[in-house]
Amino acid sequence: KQEVTQIPAALSVPEGENLVLNCSFTDSAIYNLQWFRQDPGKGLTSLLLIQSSQREQTSGRLNASLDKSSGRSTLYIAASQPGDSATYLCAVLSGGSYIPTFGRGTSLIVHP
């Protein structure tokens, strides 16, 4: 059974810092990995989707990398801003399944 762990659970940083959020999974036979952002009381917004054959994806200040063999993905946020404050969730779609497994998320606060 796939298990997804996100570290740290919470993070508070001053504006401008570069951040790394971590996601690890136990079964490396994945189909894809997706990073989401969730604002309080809201649904999930897809940030980046990495297919199993890819090593990384970039969108603006966000960069996500994938190392299947070690069961890890990182989400890099450059030059963080207060508007980046949210919970970031990692979800893994395992091979043979169409149901993603979610981590518990990293709660990020970027203060001015």
Add this chain to the structure above:
Amino acid sequence: GAVVSQHPSWVICKSGTSVKIECRSLDFQATTMFWYRQFPKQSLMLMATSNEGSKATYEQGVEKDKFLINHASLTLSTLTVTSAHPEDSSFYICSADTGTGGLQPQHFGDGTRLSIL
């Protein structure tokens, strides 16, 4: 991009009331929709998988008579919480599969906060 609309966004009602939540895919056909429940500071817990025209598949521990799911068309799935009680208060989120086998991102609704008094 693909959009999923969920309605209502917030419901407050008395114990014993049945509440219906709608999930619509606005610009694509969703053969499969998923219903999740989220407790405060927790991740999403999959409740059931809804396939158009067939019975939903419920996860272990989820009462199918309590949480009725109907997926009558390729763009609409509904979750009805029957005879809701305070312990059913939670945040419910739906998502829709674009049917591309994981090549496209999953798309989520904005969620429904259900508060049972």
